[in-house]
Amino acid sequence: MRWSIKLGRPFGIDIYIHATFVLLLAYLGVSTYLRDRSVAAAFEGVVFFVLLFGCVLLHELGHAVAARRYGIPTRDITLYPIGGVARLERMPSEPRQELVVAVAGPLVNVAIFAALFAWLGATGSWIPLGGLSTATGPLLERLAVINLSLAVFNMIPAFPMDGGRVLRALLALRLPYAHATRVAASLGQGIALLFGLLGLFGNPILLFIAFFVWIAAGQEAGAVQAQAALGGIPVRAAMLTRFDVVAPSDPLHRVTTLILSGSQADFPVVDDDVLVGVVLRTELFAALHRQALDTPVADLMRRDFPRAHADEPLIDVVGRMQGARIQVVPVESDGRLVGLLTIENVGEFLAIQAAGPRTRDR
Numbered sequence: 001m002r003w004s005i006k007l008g009r010p011f012g013i014d015i016y017i018h019a020t021f022v023l024l025l026a027y028l029g030v031s032t033y034l035r036d037r038s039v040a041a042a043f044e045g046v047v048f049f050v051l052l053f054g055c056v057l058l059h060e061l062g063h064a065v066a067a068r069r070y071g072i073p074t075r076d077i078t079l080y081p082i083g084g085v086a087r088l089e090r091m092p093s094e095p096r097q098e099l100v101v102a103v104a105g106p107l108v109n110v111a112i113f114a115a116l117f118a119w120l121g122a123t124g125s126w127i128p129l130g131g132l133s134t135a136t137g138p139l140l141e142r143l144a145v146i147n148l149s150l151a152v153f154n155m156i157p158a159f160p161m162d163g164g165r166v167l168r169a170l171l172a173l174r175l176p177y178a179h180a181t182r183v184a185a186s187l188g189q190g191i192a193l194l195f196g197l198l199g200l201f202g203n204p205i206l207l208f209i210a211f212f213v214w215i216a217a218g219q220e221a222g223a224v225q226a227q228a229a230l231g232g233i234p235v236r237a238a239m240l241t242r243f244d245v246v247a248p249s250d251p252l253h254r255v256t257t258l259i260l261s262g263s264q265a266d267f268p269v270v271d272d273d274v275l276v277g278v279v280l281r282t283e284l285f286a287a288l289h290r291q292a293l294d295t296p297v298a299d300l301m302r303r304d305f306p307r308a309h310a311d312e313p314l315i316d317v318v319g320r321m322q323g324a325r326i327q328v329v330p331v332e333s334d335g336r337l338v339g340l341l342t343i344e345n346v347g348e349f350l351a352i353q354a355a356g357p358r359t360r361d362r
Contacts, residue, residue: 239339
């Protein structure tokens, strides 16, 4: 992932840390040293925030492990200066399952708090909370208190935060999923406005959180609406049926000519009526500065790519396209190439669906 450093792969999940996180640690170390003139204080400050984000990582792993219980893999987890993001392949469509996945993260923070509280109580190390701040007081007690704070904060019903997902799951027990999402997203954006106002007069971090919640709530509500609109529709209803193909032996300048002469961006590669690859415009443009125009298509085409069947559910194929981060999928039927499905055409299909009655399968 761009600007991210891979830390490892626990439970088969790629863990990344964004480069800005390293800059934050450097800033914390330097600012603490300039304030206290103490290398030990600067080191402890850095250690505290490393441990804090270790707890954030465990929080996100809690979501991932709970999702795996329902057969939902996690693409990756990335740690940013304002928190962590676990990218699940999808959220559970069953409300009770989503409820479990949503609360799993905050429950991890509660468990960490309970363990640290028990340890500090058993060793007599707990001090009054009035003596604590993010920079002063026993490190483990600060870590315990902030884990409890994280659990409480994440349960605020500001969709798509954990509390908002819990709210959506509870609403979906009685309402259609898309309707429940709209309600939760609207409430989430309302809370985002409140965060923004508080951020203007106090904590500027709330401004970043408000921006994230507002944008993410709108995006997820739109995605759920799209999923509802695509439900029960086969791929053949939205696929392109008029398209050009190229052969493995064709030179690249044939592809560039086709791009310039029409609106098609990506091209299936067919050899003796057999689909053997695809040429993607993004990869073609990236390669043109080092490849001659008479280079055969076979040298550039992608041989490993998603495929679709004309009669399979459109929503399933769109999910695969998003997972593979690819804009086009060749569509086959009875072993023959019969169409192309593009993200752009899916968007146009949704616009037509929204503007009028459902179109018949082509």
